[in-house]
Amino acid sequence: MKRILMTGNDGIGKGAVDAGCDCYFGYPITPQNELTAYMSLHMPMNDRVFIQAESEIAAVNMVYGASAAGKRTMTSSSSPGLSLKLEGISYMAGSELPAVIVNVQRGGPGLGNIAPSQADYFQAVKGGGHGDYNSIVLAPNSVQEMYDLTVLAFDLADKYRMPVMVLSDGRIGQMMEPMTVKENYKPTLIDKPWALNGCKGRKPNKVWSLKLGDGELEEHNIKLQAKYKEIKNQEVLFDEYMIDDCDTLLVAYGTSARIARGAIDIARKKGQKVGLLRPITLWPFPKDKIEELSTKVNKIITIEMSAGQMLEDVQLAVKGQCPVEFVGRMGGAIPTEQSIIEKI
Amino acid sequence: MTKTLYKRPEALTDARTHYCPGCGHGIAHKLIAEVIDELGIREKTVAIAPVGCAVLAYNYWNFDCSEAAHGRASAVATGIKRALPEKFVFAYQGDGDLAAIGTAETIHTANRGENICIIFVNNTVYGMTGGQMAPTTMIGQKTATSPKGRDYHTMGPPIKVCELLNTLEKPYYIERVSLDSPASIRKTKKAIKTAFEAQLAGKGYSFVEILSPCPTYQHTTPIGAMDFVKGPMQEVFPVKLFRKDGGKINE
The missing domain is CATH 3.40.50.970 (Thiamin diphosphate (ThDP)-binding fold, Pyr/PP domains)
Incomplete structure (x- = not known):
């Protein structure tokens, strides 16, 4: 080491x-x-x-x-x-x-x-x-x-x-x-x-x-x-953060996932049950895991530094079983923890 | 008592040709195969086939071959040779592939002095796609995309690749040869051998341009195409040794 x-x-x-x-x-x-x-x-x-x-x-x-x-x-x-x-x-x-x-x-x-x-x-x-x-x-x-x-x-x-x-x-x-x-x-x-x-x-x-x-x-x-x-x-790989009891699930990867984790830590202190599913392989996409979680949570929020691209794969995985919302910024802008918390 | 005067080189398969009657590719393929046999390097050769009529060269050559995307043969050859410096690597390219879409790769590979050989078959037209204007199409020459003949003012003159590469410092050997007669074909074989030997000796970049008949899209007979290569083509693309042993040949 x-x-x-x-x-x-x-x-x-x-x-x-x-x-x-x-x-x-x-x-x-x-x-x-x-x-x-x-x-x-x-x-x-x-x-x-x-x-x-x-x-x-x-x-x-x-x-x-x-x-x-x-x-x-x-x-x-x-x-x-x-x-x-x-x-x-x-x-x-x-x-x-x-x-x-x-x-x-x-x-x-x-x-x-x-x-x-x-x-x-x-x-x-x-x-x-x-x-x-x-x-x-x-x-x-x-x-x-x-x-x-x-x-x-x-x-x-x-x-x-x-x-x-x-x-x-x-x-x-x-x-x-x-x-x-x-x-x-x-x-x-x-x-x-x-x-x-x-x-x-x-x-x-x-x-x-x-x-x-x-x-x-x-x-x-x-x-x-x-x-x-x-x-x-x-070969599907993903990471979970506080998803066991969550009723709101965030889905984000890369930089967006780091911001999502920050938002979760703030929300948890306020007593909100929020968790994160972070795809590590974007292809193959962890769609089975997201589908399974979509039956257990009230809603899913996808966070991206784009107009909402992975959002489409999340929606396909969810198959309408819960609402899917989106927080995103474009053109090199980065979403804030606050903007995620507002959506939660 | 019978005596074998000639047999198919081991480096050539017995596949039936797909080339048109009178095409120069078959001759060029065979010369390469003969040289590879003579140098005894078939089992250490890796060739790169271009996009164009000669994309199927790997059906005729009895050694390892890679395809390359259109124009990228020099880059693929660079990758293979740098990965396996002990192997013998050459790329075989046509005029559209090498002098239009692959111009950047051609010039920079030559400028780095990669220890590879490029066999450049110039017949003044795109063949595979149906006889369109190539960078080497001559002024006034009619093609599918220059139906009234190549116009100097709007299309520019043909690119002379040997002359262009001869402005660079590092190429070791540059020669333009032709397939217009048995004597020219023998000279072409000698040029291929010189280029291949240079790489085997670790001398660096070698470039052989072969003026080649294409009766189909030069719009003539097989004999007419030989005359075209010998006459009008060589007025624009003179058969010439541009560089040997790393030094420019005096004008």
């Missing part, structure tokens, strides 16, 4: 290095620049690959190459850059290549601003790029989780051969907190017999997503959907 003080962005970098990330490809964009800078120092220091690419598109396609070569690889960006990376993410989903993609979200749409935001939820959890696909989406709410979930992201990516996204925001990226890091951690690496590393002693491997044969692409999609179904059954 070793405690260190770090920013969230550095925490992701440290997590990637400890998880055995072999190749990192980045491109500058605020508010994730600390991460690219961290990797530019620590990857070469550990005899790993670092390239500052000519664009977000080039970076994600370098990730495609390194992943096809069987290596653990990552890229990071912030919202406008993520839009560009969607090309590569869709191709990796189609070619079944593992990779870790980090989005330290900022306000949008367009160039927006550089303040923290959760407005890329739809883009992250609904596929985002073209075609029928999903990425596993992990939502840290602390520097500790920036580290832990990045390590987990590499394992999940390899396990399911697909892109895994760490969906954070500028606030968690920039803030400093103490965290516990793994010491002498050896990641468990799995065999990748599909990788492109020269066909010595075997038939040539191909990494591709073009399926032109009659019915071939539908068959491929059916296989992908079966994988997604397994993930929905196996």
Whole structure:
């Protein structure tokens, strides 16, 4: 056990290095620049690959190459850059290549601003790029989780051969907190017999997503959907806070969940029974848990730094069994504890 | 007594071609396969196929291959080569892929001097999508999207990629060759071999541009396409060694 003080962005970098990330490809964009800078120092220091690419598109396609070569690889960006990376993410989903993609979200749409935001939820959890696909989406709410979930992201990516996204925001990226890091951690690496590393002693491997044969692409999609179904059954993660006796349930992730916890602590002192369900995986979404809780509480309040995106998934999970209300701010603004308490 | 004079290279599969009659891709694929056999590197080769007619190159090559998104072959090649520096990595790209949508990746990969080879097949048109204007389409050349011929004033002149890359410091070897005759084809093979040997020796970035016939969208016969490549194309894209051993060739 070793405690260190770090920013969230550095925490992701440290997590990637400890998880055995072999190749990192980045491109500058605020508010994730600390991460690219961290990797530019620590990857070469550990005899790993670092390239500052000519664009977000080039970076994600370098990730495609390194992943096809069987290596653990990552890229990071912030919202406008993520839009560009969607090309590569869709191709990796189609070619079944593992990779870790980090989005330290900022306000949008367009160039927006550089303040923290959760407005890329739809883009992250609904596929985002073209075609029928999903990425596993992990939502840290602390520097500790920036580290832990990045390590987990590499394992999940390899396990399911697909892109895994760490969906954070500028606030968690920039803030400093103490965290516990793994010491002498050896990641468990799995065999990748599909990788492109020269066909010595075997038939040539191909990494591709073009399926032109009659019915071939539908068959491929059916296989992908079966994988997604397994993930929905196996990999849902969430955190609970004071939900055992609550009659009002807050649902929030990331930064919003921290504010929600603050609001709960104030409300509890006033005798109000409020709890928090914090999704850690945004895809797969903890819909069964939310459905179960919706039969036990009087109402649910979803809190987001967006116009209400996760709100739709909460409403789908609740199936009208209790009222679902919303507290949200947009354009890089952050909801206050007071605004949540007023809604309770 | 029989003597084998020629046989299909081990690096080439016996898949039936999907290319049009008179297309240059089959020749270029075969030359690459022959060189890979001669260098004995089939089992350490990873190739990147482009988006375009040659996307199916992996059906013809008997070694590891990756697809890349349109224009991104250089970036994918960079990722693979940096991940596995001991392997032999080359990307095969057409003119639309390399010189339009992939211009940024092409220039920056060359500028970093990545130790990879790029085989650039220039036939002045987009083939797979139906003969649209490419960055290398010549002034006056009629295509699906320049029906009255490429207009200098509104569409600009063709991009000469070898000349462009030759302004950079780090490329090790740059040559433009052609498939217009048996002699030219032999020279093309020699250029491919020079490029591949450079990478194996760790010399850095090599670029071979191959002027190639496309009877279908050059709107002519297979023989007419060879004449097009030999005549008008080479007036705009001179067959030339631009750089060898890391140094520019004097004009």
